[in-house]
Amino acid sequence: MKVLVAVKRAIDPNVKVRVKTDGSDVELNGVKMALNPFCEIAVEEAIRLKEKGLASEVVVVTVGTSAAQEQLRTALALGADRALLVETNALLEPLNVAKYLSKVIDQEQPQLILFGKQAIDQENNQVGQMVAQLIGSGQATYASAVNQVDGQWVVEREVDGGSQVVALAMPAVVTCDLRLNQPRYASLPNIMKAKKKPLEIIAADTLGASVKEHARLLSVMPPAVRKTGVNVGSVAELVDQLKNVAGVI
């Protein structure tokens, strides 16, 4: 059984984000990039399914520029078997990405498609759900446990106020939340081996997806700065400030 993992190249989570002075976007020139942390969890889950004998092949796919090969190699070093880059220099709008991915899914016919629940750059939290709609499959977003029972994927998902369990027919889309697993580190021998694993580059416009511009980014600004706070030295002082100055208690 094949598992497809869709991943995204995003800013490294430890990098301090700076807005360009002209307000056009966030500065990404010369900034360290990484595999989006939630996508790393998705890759880890796929590898664990393979280790448990529930998957026979793990294919990792991304949509992006040629530079995203770096993140595909990372996924290969973690244990994915082969990689696909849908290459485009266009802005990555969720619906367009979902359309490219559903074309790849048509070709690959996986029984499970794993995503991170969202990317830490644009924070859209949309692509997995859109793919599920486009391919007509069931979805389990915000997964905290993935099991296979009687030919179905049984997924525990985090919802506001608690958790929910759903059973999905195959193929299914699952988007991974923080507590699904703790991703491993790639070992040096595996990083070396990953260089020899197959990585296929597909030009996005050969997939026959009908993509278009849905939204235009007008400006990017830093958030409003909070005014400088004050130090308080005792509980009496704090309570007095909250009651009489801030007026919140």
Place this chain on the structure above:
Amino acid sequence: MRTLVIAEHSAGQLTAGTWSAVTAAMALGAKTDLLVMGGAHASAVAQQAALAQGLDRVLLAQGAMFENALAENVQPLITSLVADGYTHVVADASSMGRNVLPRVAASLDVGMLSDVIHIVSADTFQRPIYAGNAIATVQSLDPIKLLTVRASAFAQALSHEHRCEVVAVEGGQNASNVRFVSEQLTVSERPDLSSARVVVSGGRGMQSKENFALIERVADKLGGAVGASRAAVDSGFAANDLQVGQTGKIVAPELYIAAGISGAIQHLAGMSGSKVIVAINQDAEAPIAQVADYMWVADLFEALPALEKAL
């Protein structure tokens, strides 16, 4: 122009986020309908919803298939309603809204804007990106605009005496590709974290699950909700659904008290919109100090009981 707001309810009540989504919809300046979906109890919810100020109509879709608001079941209903004449769809950026709306977007071949915090005009919106470290202003080019809105950025709509019309609608499906198995919701006497007026949160500095009782007692004195940092949740001190941050709940209460929380970027993304922030921490240099209105450098295990007593 006409706006459809997707309502959400729990235990027979509209969620606080739904009332905020109604306020956001009002800012679009179009006639607004609210869609209530659910099982047998949904009609009582619809009657309650019909009292919200500014609504034109409440649409009520009742049926067993809507019980658990599975995206696969509700999407065909929303899509057919929207295709029938709505220009805007607004939902709370809750786990349900985020789960359902992208499917609707894909079915209508339009984009979607997540986590909107400000409505600039009927086609232009602001939303935080990069964990709130940047605010993007985005213009939608689609004929139908789909938005999830961050509840903490919009006041809750008020209700009034007048009840608008409640209209029954039909649609939806019993999808064969998904089956609801079970649900486990945390029952709490405390107010809902996302909409509480006061939130008291603990971090790794609390050191144990047992010590979290100190946080709970302060929260109860203030009639507030209990929150936690990701570090505290990962360490098992608090339940997952209490996590405040980029990957947890986004809160913006009147008063946010952060005890033993260093203030990682991902936590700040979830609470820096709070009106007044109090940090209690042993480390005066902790990053939380940069957003705190009141910084109290103290030992948590003395400070929290003292605070509880003084309130």
